[in-house]
Amino acid sequence: MKARNLLVALLALVALVAVGCGGSSDEPGGGGGATGSSSSSGGGGGKTNLSLVAYSTPQVVYDEVIPEFQKTAQGKDVGFKTSFGASGDQSRAVEAGLPADVVSFSTEPDMTRLVDAGLVDAGWNAGPNKGLVTTSLVAFVVRPGNPKNIRTWDDLLKPGIQVLTPNPFTSGAAKWNLLAAYGQAADGGKDPQAGLDYVSKLIKDHVKVQDKSGREALQSFVGGQGDVLLSYEYEATTAQKKGEKVDYVLPDDTIKINIDIAKTKDAPPAAQSFLDYVLSKPAQEKFADWGYRPVNQEVLDANADKFPTPPGLFTIEDLGGWSKVNDEMFDIEKGSIAKIEEDAGVSTAK
Known part of the structure; x- marks a missing residue:
């Protein structure tokens, strides 16, 4: 327990230094650190500063959304500090003291951790959008032209197929x-x-390497490792938009991914204004452009052809909900998937 507390404190210290220094290490081809950051300030001297702490992938979207928010009446005097990294690491860093006004994570347990710590209100997901900023699906990212003809989950188990997916205890x-x-x-x-x-x-x-985050796993795949990468649908579309040579397949049976966002309890009023803007049509269109499935119904309807629904789509609720799943499958002491990972020699340290 002492070692874990020390690790959490060190995570927070590293994240604080990264935010203070600016720059980014989370872009493909960049420094590859777990926590990247960038800084921007609103017009009029930035009378209010917001700290956005999020998981790694949507940095490209927020780099477009934040300047647009700053052009609005509500955002014209708002400056930003941002930090992006593996979702679990980011959540633990905020728990340990990393300043945050708005947080966005890729799994609900990472938000629940901050609720339990008294940093996020227990009703964070009670609004019309249920605490979601976007959704996605788990997809197969493959080489151009899909040379191994990977279409189904059974195809992943064919002899010789190498699959990439990150470590579930950090990602x-x-x-x-x-x-x-x-x-x-x-x-x-x-x-x-x-x-x-x-x-x-x-x-x-079939899984020989498990990187720390989804973004690092994508970097490994683009760098030539593996035949297929399990990842968010929007990881593939983002890579394509950035000129990476990848294709992707949506299997008939896959899970709907919920991406959470909330403000912290002590955040200034501008945090709510930013949340409202992120859910607005202009911002949701930015997310859709990068391949994120919008939660704004008008924008989703306008992009219906871009975001098909697989016939066998299921949800986390179908599996019993995050509380049940996280405890029964990913608990490092008793989780069924944790045991599989441990037997395979994968680190379960957080």
Whole structure:
């Protein structure tokens, strides 16, 4: 326990230094650190400063959304400090003292950690958008032209196929990936053992490397490792938009990913203004442009052709909800998937 507390404190210190220094290490081809950051200030001298702490992937979107917010009446005097990194690391850093006014994570347990710490209101997900800023799906990111003809989950288990997915004990993306793998084999949770058997075979026989975050896993794939990357649909579309040579496949059976956002309890009023803007049509269109499924219904309807619904789509609620799933599958002492990872020699340290 003392070692864990020391690790959390060190995470917060590293994140604080990164925010203070500015710059970014989370872009593909960049420094590759778990926590990147950038700074910008609003017009009129930045009378209010907001700290946005988020998981790694949507940095490209916020780099566009923040300047647009600063052009509005509500945002013209608002400056920003931002920090992006692996979702679990970011959540633990805020818990340990990293300043944050708005937080966005890729799994609900990372937000729950801050609720339990008294930093985020327990009703953070009670509004019309249920605390979501976007959604996505777990997809197969493949080489151009899909030379291994990877279409289904069974294809991932073919001899010689190498699969990349990050470490679920640091990455929210990894949890979603493994829940998608589990859920499709478990018939949406109806046959738990079949789901665990599939995850075990996938990890032990086909996953050789588990990076710290979804963004690092993408960098490894783009760098030439593996035949297929399990990742968010929008990781693939973002990579394509940046000129990376990748294709992607949406399997018929996959899980809907919920991306959470909230303000912290002590955040200034400008934090709510920013949240409102992030959910507005102009900002949601920015998310849609990068391949994120908008939660603004008008924007989602306008992009319906871009975001098809797979016939076998299931949700975290179908699997029992995050509280049940996180405890039964990812608890480092008793979780079924944690045991599979441990047996495969993967670090379960957070």
